[in-house]
Amino acid sequence: xxxxxxxxxxxxxxxxxxxxxxxxxxxxxxxxxxxxxxxxxxxxxxxxxxxxxxxxxxxxxxxxxxxxxxxxxxxxxxxxxxxxxxxxxxxxxxxxxxxxxxxxxxxxxxxxxxxxxxxxxxxxxxxxxxxxxxxxxxxxxxxxxxxxxxxxxxxxxxxxxxxxxxxxxxxxxxxxxxxxxxxxxxxxxxxxxxxxxxxxxxxxxxxxxxxxxxxxxxxxxxxxxxxxxxxxxxxxxxxxxxxxxxxxxxxxxxxxxxxxxxxxxxxxxxxxxxxxxxxxxxxxxxxxxxxxxxxxxxxxxxxxxxxxxxxxxxxxxxxxxxxxxxxxxxxxxxx
Amino acid sequence: xxxxxxxxxxxxxxxxxxxxxxxxxxxxxxxxxxxxxxxxxxxxxxxxxxxxxxxxxxxxxxxxxxxxxxxxxxxxxxxxxxxxxxxxxxxxxxxxxxxxxxxxxxxxxxxxxxxxxxxxxxxxxxxxxxxxxxxxxxxxxxxxxxxxxxxxxxxxxxxxxxxxxxxxxxxxxxxxxxxxxxxxxxxxxxxxxxxxxxxxxxxxxxxxxxxxxxxxxxxxxxxxxxxxxxxxxxxxxxxxxxxxxxxxxxxxxxxxxxxxxxxxxxxxxxxxxxxxxxxxxxxxxxxxxxxxxxxxxxxxxxxxxxxxxxxxxxxxxxxxxxxxxxxxxxxxxxx
Numbered sequence: 057x058x059x060x061x062x063x064x065x066x067x068x069x070x071x072x073x074x075x076x077x078x079x080x081x082x083x084x085x086x087x088x089x090x091x092x093x094x095x096x097x098x099x100x101x102x103x104x105x106x107x108x109x110x111x112x113x114x115x116x117x118x119x120x121x122x123x124x125x126x127x128x129x130x131x132x133x134x135x136x137x138x139x140x141x142x143x144x145x146x147x148x149x150x151x152x153x154x155x156x157x158x159x160x161x162x163x164x165x166x167x168x169x170x171x172x173x174x175x176x177x178x179x180x181x182x183x184x185x186x187x188x189x190x191x192x193x194x195x196x197x198x199x200x201x202x203x204x205x206x207x208x209x210x211x212x213x214x215x216x217x218x219x220x221x222x223x224x225x226x227x228x229x230x231x232x233x234x235x236x237x238x239x240x241x242x243x244x245x246x247x248x249x250x251x252x253x254x255x256x257x258x259x260x261x262x263x264x265x266x267x268x269x270x271x272x273x274x275x276x277x278x279x280x281x282x283x284x285x286x287x288x289x290x291x292x293x294x295x296x297x298x299x300x301x302x303x304x305x306x307x308x309x310x311x312x313x314x315x316x317x318x319x320x321x322x323x324x325x326x327x328x329x330x331x332x333x334x335x336x337x338x339x340x341x342x343x344x345x346x347x348x349x350x351x352x353x354x355x356x357x358x359x360x361x362x363x364x365x366x367x368x369x370x371x372x373x374x375x376x377x378x379x380x381x382x383x384x385x386x387x388x389x390x391x
Numbered sequence: 392x393x394x395x396x397x398x399x400x401x402x403x404x405x406x407x408x409x410x411x412x413x414x415x416x417x418x419x420x421x422x423x424x425x426x427x428x429x430x431x432x433x434x435x436x437x438x439x440x441x442x443x444x445x446x447x448x449x450x451x452x453x454x455x456x457x458x459x460x461x462x463x464x465x466x467x468x469x470x471x472x473x474x475x476x477x478x479x480x481x482x483x484x485x486x487x488x489x490x491x492x493x494x495x496x497x498x499x500x501x502x503x504x505x506x507x508x509x510x511x512x513x514x515x516x517x518x519x520x521x522x523x524x525x526x527x528x529x530x531x532x533x534x535x536x537x538x539x540x541x542x543x544x545x546x547x548x549x550x551x552x553x554x555x556x557x558x559x560x561x562x563x564x565x566x567x568x569x570x571x572x573x574x575x576x577x578x579x580x581x582x583x584x585x586x587x588x589x590x591x592x593x594x595x596x597x598x599x600x601x602x603x604x605x606x607x608x609x610x611x612x613x614x615x616x617x618x619x620x621x622x623x624x625x626x627x628x629x630x631x632x633x634x635x636x637x638x639x640x641x642x643x644x645x646x647x648x649x650x651x652x653x654x655x656x657x658x659x660x661x662x663x664x665x666x667x668x669x670x671x672x673x674x675x676x677x678x679x680x681x682x683x684x685x686x687x688x689x690x691x692x693x694x695x696x697x698x699x700x701x702x703x704x705x706x707x708x709x710x711x712x713x714x715x716x717x718x719x720x721x722x723x724x725x726x
Contacts, residue, residue, distance in 0.1 A: 097553055099553060099556045099557045099560055100553070100556050152513055152514070152517060155510065155513060156510045156513065156514065174509070175490065175491045175559060176556075176559065178487055178490060178491065178513055179487070179491065179552060179555050179556045179559060180556075181517075182487060182516075182520075182552045182555070183549060183552035183553065183556065185517075185520070186545055186548035186549040186551075186552050187545075187549050189524065189544075189545035189548070190545035190546050190548075190549055192545075193545050193546075209524075210521055210522075210524035210525035210527075210528050211525050211528075213521035213524070213525075214518060214521040214522050214525055216521075217514060217517045217518035217521050218432055218434060218435070218518065220514050220517070221434045221435050221511075221514045221515075221518065222434045224510060224511065224514060225434055
């Protein structure tokens with residue numbers, strides 16, 4: 057691991073061997089993402105600066121940082137670069153997603169392809185993706201027995217791509233089953249949470265035998281997050297969600313609330329094929345209990361995650377992970 | 392490096408510790424690419440099988456394999472996976488390129504976005520990209536002192552993306568200078584050859600101090616390859632090139648033959664702004680000596696590469712690399 061690229065990290069200012077409080081690490085990771093975007097190479101700087109205006113809630117970065125926490129509750133400096141890398145990878149997938157989904161807004165501002173065109177957006181996504189992988193490849197693990205982080209990311213990313221492709225292939229498929237849907241989102245969304253948890257674990261002082269527990273908590277939390285987001289699309293206002301609502305059904309993306317509604321109300325499929333308004337679809341989802349059903353699923357995944365979190369020894373870490381789990385399930389909490 | 396993913400490689404059938412003749416390794420790498428594409432996960436299989444119909448000349452794989460050759464002229468088995476990975480990464484960039492360039496054909500068959508739509512093509516490119524990175528991350532180096540391969544790839548890929556973005560930003564820019572153009576192609580094309588040479592070197596038994604020589608030969612060979620391809624666009628027939636000819640100028644991509652023609656024939660820029668046919672542009676490029684000028688540049692890069700190759704100790708390797716250099720410059724040879 058005397059890889060040339062690693063030397064970069066060691067010489068990066070601010071990344072000494074000091075360890076930090078969790079809250080400080082979260083703020084540093086946020087500002088690292090923003091700094092990287094604002095200082096992008098010239099040919100791409102305008103686009104990256106546009107993205108820097110709205111950098112998201114950073115729940116994946118927080119998950120990684122919380123998992124990397126050591127027994128004394130502090131976070132190693134390398135985790136900041138790792139967390140920034142995860143957020144940039146997430147951003148890269150969002151850019152391509154918005155092209156695929158014809159989404160106009162993202163995080164309260166114009167989607168990149170709306171402002172700069174689809175072709176530029178494809179290239180910007182590719183660039184961010186490579187840059188984030190490059191950043192991740194600079195990580196040096198203290199405990200080599202756990203393996204190395206750079207090799208961990210790609211397999212989660214093939215899972216994410218397959219999830220995206222499965223989602224796209226099922227646009228307008230009113231016969232999509234709950235199981236097929238859960239498979240889609242376990243790739244599309246949960247795999248990135250798994251990656252965050254996995255890398256956080258690899259950077260921590262947790263014993264190697266805890267690896268699978270971390271990856272599994274990541275999966276459960278990711279499922280909670282996506283299902284809560286699915287509900288949000290039906291019940292939130294545009295202002296609150298900072299992105300278009302009812303966009304899933306408008307784009308033909310079938311999510312769990314609608315899958316349930318289609319099962320309960322057998323006339324709905326025919327109505328949708330003949331063309332009904334988004335408002336009417338929303339009413340059907342609400343009337344059939346699609347939201348409540350999805351919330352019951354969220355509770356199941358959440359209970360699983362809670363159980364696994366409670367098995368961890370580090371109390372400070374347990375508290376952080378439970379807060380994140382609550383955040384992921386915000387919709388259920390706020391109802 | 393006890394990375395979980397590495398275990399995969401060790402257990403892959405056919406990838407024992409045996410070493411192979413170069414020619415056998417080339418054929419195995421080719422068939423590995425084809426096998427991977429044909430056995431792609433179901434949601435993406437049709438698209439990957441379409442790509443498997445025409446898998447290219449494999450010059451980047453051959454470069455990697457030649458560089459990985461050991462003192463006895465044999466190639467280690469791991470180099471086959473590395474070579475397949477490089478070809479898949481190349482394929483991923485081609486898929487996105489063809490979207491950006493509105494190219495209809497690739498390697499004699501329909502471009503992926505023409506057959507399956509732009510959105511699917513974006514996702515297929517992303518998938519192949521991640522898959523190739525995953526494959527590369529399974530490589531285990533014998534000599535750890537040289538560093539590790541997985542971390543080497545991403546930095547070349549940010550360079551490739553930046554080259555693509557620079558090219559796209561300069562579409563229709565008749566004021567593009569030769570230096571700016573060489574900078575574009577040193578990213579867009581040469582960086583992937585550098586990556587092939589670099590990884591081949593890392594897998595070989597060459598001494599660590601030869602690292603820079605390999606990366607530099609890769610760069611020169613990449614420049615030769617792109618400039619020869621630029622000439623091909625003006626002087627080849629569609630049948631011979633297996634892709635549309637005169638496509639660069641049709642898409643507003645300014646390459647060296649045209650940059651030179653615009654410098655020599657001062658009236659050309661005005662004519663192009665007013666709109667002249669591709670045939671007329673071709674005539675101007677030929678009349679001003681744009682092809683000969685580009686060929687003189689090819690000769691310069693080629694001479695540099697030859698000098699560096701001749702400094703290598705391994706005779707069998709020198710011969711292979713010279714053959715590849717000749718291949719890269721095919722256009723000059725055939726004129």
